[in-house]
Amino acid sequence: MSNPSFRDDLVAAIPMLRGFARSLSGNRDRADDLVQETLAKAISNRDKYRPGTNLHAWLVTILRNQYYSEGRRRWREISDAEGTYAAKLTETPGHDSQLEMREFLAAMQVLPPDQREALILVGASGLSYEAAAEVLGTRVGTVKSRVSRARARLDLLLNGGEGFSRDEDAVRRSMAQLTRAMSG
Known part of the structure; x- marks a missing residue:
């Protein structure tokens, strides 16, 4: 991330990203995680951003995709730290x-x-x-x-x-x- 303009534009976009993430997730901590993940992906994919295009739109697209990808993953997962749900999935063999x-x-x-x-x-x-x-x-x-x-x-x-x-x-x-x- 050697381009100071790109870095400055990312920092300037953080409040907008937080607001958007908060509106999506409804949770401040979750929104901060989404923004952090979005910024990390933006930095690692810096070469895919075309200068002169709308940086905010690009960042919002990354954040939105991250949010929905995690949502799909979480939809398939069940919080079961104590194994209660997993225990219900077992069936006693007939023998x-x-x-x-x-x-x-x-x-x-x-x-x-x-x-x-x-x-x-x-x-x-x-x-x-x-x-x-x-x-x-x-x-x-x-x-x-x-x-x-x-x-x-x-x-x-x-x-x-x-x-x-x-x-x-x-x-x-x-x-x-x-x-x-x-x-x-």
């Missing part, structure tokens, strides 16, 4: 329930056989504690104790205890389903 069931069955296999049996009889088969005690040949209190310990251990396992690593939402859903099945 999650199969994975949850596999993990649940794997956790069931970790249970001692007597607890697993009691839990299956009461929770999955729907037997009463008394009927389960009769099938197992033990007392009702023993069945209740085994079921209680089995539920607590499954809760621990499905919440990442003893090396099981699980998605917290999947764990809650599985445990809610299990609890409903066992208390029903």
